[in-house]
Amino acid sequence: MLPPPLNHTSSILVIGAGTWGCSTALHLARRGYKNVTVLDPYGVPSPIAAGNDVNKIMEHKELRDSNPDARSIAFATCTRAALNGWKNDPVFMPFFHETGVIVSGSTPDLIRHIEKDEIDSSKGDFITLKTAQDFRNTMPPGVLTGDFPGWKGWFSKEGAGWIHAQKAMLSAHREAKRLGVKFVVDDPTGNVVGLIYQNGDVTGAKTADGTVHRADQVILAAGAGSDRLLDFKKQLRPTAWTLSHIRMTPEEAKRYRDLPVLFNIAKGFFMEPDEDNHELKICDEHPGYCNFIPDPNHPGEKRSLPFAKHQIPLEAEARARDFLRDTMPHLADRPFSFARICWDADTPDRAFLIDRHPEHPSLLIAVGGSGNGAMQMPTIGGFISDALEGKLQKELKYVVRWRPETAVDRDWHSTQNRFGGPDKVMDFQDVKENEWTRINETEKSKKSI
Structure with missing residues (x-):
């Protein structure tokens, strides 16, 4: 079955008004499509969208050698385009802060991993940081007061920094609306509970x-929520x-303004405090949490079901404070003003999934961040629009294809080359009610995310 004809008057329904949904709506409108509607149960920005955040890391990694694999080439293609968008697209330019990024480790094994797989000091402007004083010298006096025990890092100043993801998403949303996109959000009329099937297609x-x-x-393009609307043949794992x-x-x-991002893998x-609420964001690093429940559609199997919560497990708080004790011990015991869990969707190989469904030609999948x-926001909608129009470049099309063969006998607990915490994927089902933070509700209500 072939996809239906596509022209500028075709009706296009985008499910999901998060990072990728808003980007897609914007790019479709820019290409002249006149009948685009976006559905989402939440407003923009959604409280469960991964991109609803004051800041996210933006870093473009150069290819490491003369014969990189297809996935690396595809990812470099996407991030190179995104960086160009952050620097030149007026919708997104105000929200990119090119302050630099420090990538670091604090054990011999992790330092070797970074040297082998994460950075290429022969390219770019990397500065090696070997001592606590080296780390302190990257920021104003009094910011980094820790001893950095066992740490080694690499500081890159160009083409890297952070993005104000929430404001960028709102900017894309406003521009898409100005160009004629209809958003049905923050209402039951935008809460998709199922796809409509007719004659083997999705209509x-x-x-x-x-x-x-x-x-x-x-x-x-509903991010981690996409898994509840379609059988992805185990290609998606909602992870938080x-x-x-x-x-x-x-x-x-x-004093903390314009700081480079400090990342220990x-x-x-x-990242530096946001300009509106003067709040410093800290994330503990780990392979992720899932929320495993019995899969109602596949007896004997399980699935991860996303949910929204503006608290984090106490074990996550402890990890964040441990990070602070290494880097900024003067802040390690200061109370949190806000916390939340943040969902994304992992594919088995961590490559994006952007393709028409093989059995439903009118359905395009755009998931698997x-x-x-989030850092792909300026241009990911262009690649999704290319896929809709059937002109996605060949090398990229192969990597982001519908590929259930990669998920056969999938290990739902795979760390997928992520580190930290207990070095395993954790399960929210194991976190008891009294093992969550209880951040002051008055403080929490001041937040817009």
Whole structure:
């Protein structure tokens, strides 16, 4: 079965108004499509969207050798385009802060891993950091006060830093609306509960209020929530990470401005305080949490079901504070002002999944950020639009194809080359009710995310 004809008057339904959904809507509108509708149960920005965050790391890695694998080439293609978008697209330019990134480890094994797989000091402007003083010299006096026990790092200043993901998503949303995209969000009429099937194809979506939204083309871009709407043949694993904020004084926020991102691949990372709330974001690093429950559609199997929560497990808080004790011990005991779990969707090989469904030609899949989706925001919608139009470049098309063969006998507990914490994927089902943080509700209500 061939996909239906596509022209600028075709009705296009985008399911999901997160990072990729808003980017897709924007690029479709820029290409002249006049009948684009976006559905989401939440407003923009969604409280469960991975991109609903004050800051995310943006780092473009050069290819390491003369014969890189196809996945590395595809990822480099996407990130190179994204970096160009952050620097030149007026919708996104204000939200990219090219402050640099420090990648580091604190055990001999992890340091060797970084040297082998994470950086190529023969390219770029890497500065090697070997001592605590080397780390301190990358930031103003009094910011890094820790002893950095066993740490070694590499500091890159160009083409790297952080993005204000939430503001960038709102900017894409506003521009897409200005160009004529219709957003049905923050309402039962935008809460997709199922796809509409007709003659073997997908012809729309049904929402919680019973409304049927018909369309010539359907794009499923609901992030970790996509897994509940379609059988992905084990290609998606909703996985969550944990983040927390510390309230800074205005004077501290000024001193901590324009700092490089400090990332330890097994302990965590932090970025400069956001300009609105003067809050420093700290993330503990680990292979992720899942929320495993019995799979109602596959007896004897399990699936990970996303949920929203503006608290984190106490074990995650302890890891974040351990990171602070190594780097900024003067902040290690300061109370958190905000915390939440943040969901993404992992593919088995951590490559994106952008392809037409092999059995439903009107359905385009655009999922599988695998921890790298938010930084692609300026241009990922262009690649998704290319896939819709059937002109995605050959090398990229192969890597991001529908590929259930990669998920046969999938190990749901695979760390997928991530480090930290207990060095295993954790399960929210194992976290008891009294093992979550209880951040002050008054403080939490001040947050918009």
